[in-house]
Amino acid sequence: MFKDSKVLGVLAFVLIALIIGIVKPFAGLAPQGHYILATVAVALGMWIFRPGGLPFAAGCSVLIAGALIFGLPYNVAASGFVSSAVWTLIPALYFGFVLQKTGLGKRIAYLVLKSFEPSWLSMAISWLIIGVALSALTPSITVRIAIVMPIAIGVVEACKLEHRSKGSSFITLIAWAMCLFPGTGWLTGSLSGPIMQGFLPPELKPLATFDAWFQILALPWFVITIVFVVLILLLMKPKEAIGIPRNTFKEQYAALGSITRDEIITTIVLVGSLVMFSTERIHHIPTAATALVALFALVMFKIITAPEISTGVSWDVIIFFGATVSLSTIFTTAKVSAWIGPLLEPSLLKLAVNPLAFLLVATFGIMLIRFVDVPWGFSTIALTATMLIPVFNQFGIHPLVSTMAYVAGINFFLLNYQQPFILMGEGMMQGKGWAPSYVTIAGVAYIISVVVAILISMPYWRAIGVIR
Structure with missing residues (x-):
């Protein structure tokens, strides 16, 4: 029945597409649009x-084929594949792969966990430090989740906590969230950086440098991370002690053995990359x-x-x-952005005051x-990103502030279907980590954290001149 509902969902979108293509209901939008x-x-x-576990590539094939069929040139239909964002993403995914393959990610996690006397507070702090450390080495959230979630469910079981209980949800949801939130504060700490760099209109892309991203967005995402952890501690921390001896993590770290050649080389390469990313303004290497x-x-x-080139990352x-990422150029060339601009810009620019x-x-x-718009809202971002130009030009709001x-x-969740990374985490823990009700509580905590971060960041953004 569930599989049938997925097929019905696709058919509903196909029906909507037929109505749009045949009836052409939008006044002022050309047939091509x-x-x-x-x-x-x-x-x-x-x-x-x-449906049936259909890969994302199936929808991508429809998108690019449709763009070509309806008259857009190849360099528009597949423009995302020549963007710097994609060529940052591909190596970054391999960074995550080697973290996992060499065991360096697991070593970092246990190194942090064994450094604290176990408690609910120290557990939250440990996951925060682990999240920051792994974010510094790879923007791949998928890899961070793959490293962290098996360890998190192992901690739950070592504490003899009931699966999907309050304590289990506390440990696993904080571990999961620290895979997402901290790294969003710098360009290469999360896939959100390359994603938004790719979606920005060409005239705004030069403003999305590593330095600018860190200067503008590090503070709000630091605030979001801290406020979220505090709220989870207040809302979900069990009353009883955590019940795990410190030696547990020391023993698990010792079981990893001595650091290997591959781990040393991986550390040097990834740390060196991070240094190069953060000093781009000095050496000017993209x-x-x-x-x-x-x-x-x-x-x-x-x-x-050689064999891992094809199997090491998800193509x-x-x-x-x-x-x-091609959607932005597709919408612009097909005049969809020009059509929707006058509909949204008056209210948008009125608010931008x-x-x-x-x-x-x-x-x-x-x-x-x-x-x-479940897949991270990408189609909405593509459709509206061009409107950041008048917001910047007329009101002096830096595009990264709008970003x-x-x-x-992109990081939003309230129900687990809205966040593919939640579904990924659940799959890795075989549904043992958290209950759906606790996902909603964590989602509310996230929303509150975002609002607090924006309120705190406003005077800072004015002070550094990114809001006129």
Whole structure:
């Protein structure tokens, strides 16, 4: 029945697409624009429902084929695949792969866990430190979850906590959240950085440097992380002691053995990359170039072998990323952005007079859309990103300040179906980690954290001159 409902969901989107393509209901939008919207609707249905475990690449194929069929040139239909964002993403995914393959990620996690006397508070602090450390080494949230969640469920079982209980949910949800939130504060700490860099209009892309991202977005995401952890401690911390001896983590760390050659080389390459990313303003080597050189080094030292080039990362994710990043150029060329601009810009620009109101409304709007635009809201971002140009030019709101609304929407969750990374975490723990009710509590804590972060960041953004 569930599988049937997924098929029905796709069919519903196909029906919507047929209505858009045949009836052409949007006044002022050219036929080509209608056909492109219809194509996107079909692809979106496939991405959301994925009947029979359909890969993301299936929807991507429909999107690019439709763009070509309806008259867009190749360099528009597949424009995302030549963007710097994709060429940052590919090496970054391999960074995550070697963290997992060499055992370096697990070593870092147990090194932190064994450094504290076990308690609910120290457990939260440990996951925070682990999240920051892994984010510094790879933007791949998938890999961080793959490293952290098995350890988290192992901690739950070592504490003899009931699966999906309050204590189990506390440990696993904080561990999961620390895979997402801290790294969002810098360009290469999360996939949100390359994603938004790819979606920004060409005239705004030069403003999305590593330095600018860190300067503008590090503070709000630091605040979100801290406030979220505090709220989870208040709302979900069990009354009884955690009940695990400190020696448990020491023994598990000792079982890893001595650090290996591969771990040492991986550490040098990844830390060196992070240094190069953060000093781009000095040496002027683009982030994508640094990432590709690091990938070359990992291959040359045989940390990544020839067979692992095809199996080490999810090419389905890479294809999905490249196709969705192409949406911005597709919408612009097919005049969809020009059509929707006059519909949204008056209200958007009216709000932009008050940057706080603008950002809060935009953030909640993206969160609301995430109930429907499930795959991280990418189609919504692509459709509206061009409107950041007048917001910047007329009201002096830096595009990375506006990006805060999009990134908060990408990380948003209230129900587990809205956040693919929650589903991924559940799969890795075989559904033993958290109960759905605790996911909702954590989602409310996240929303509160985002609002607090925006309120705190406003005077800071004014002080550094990114809000006029």
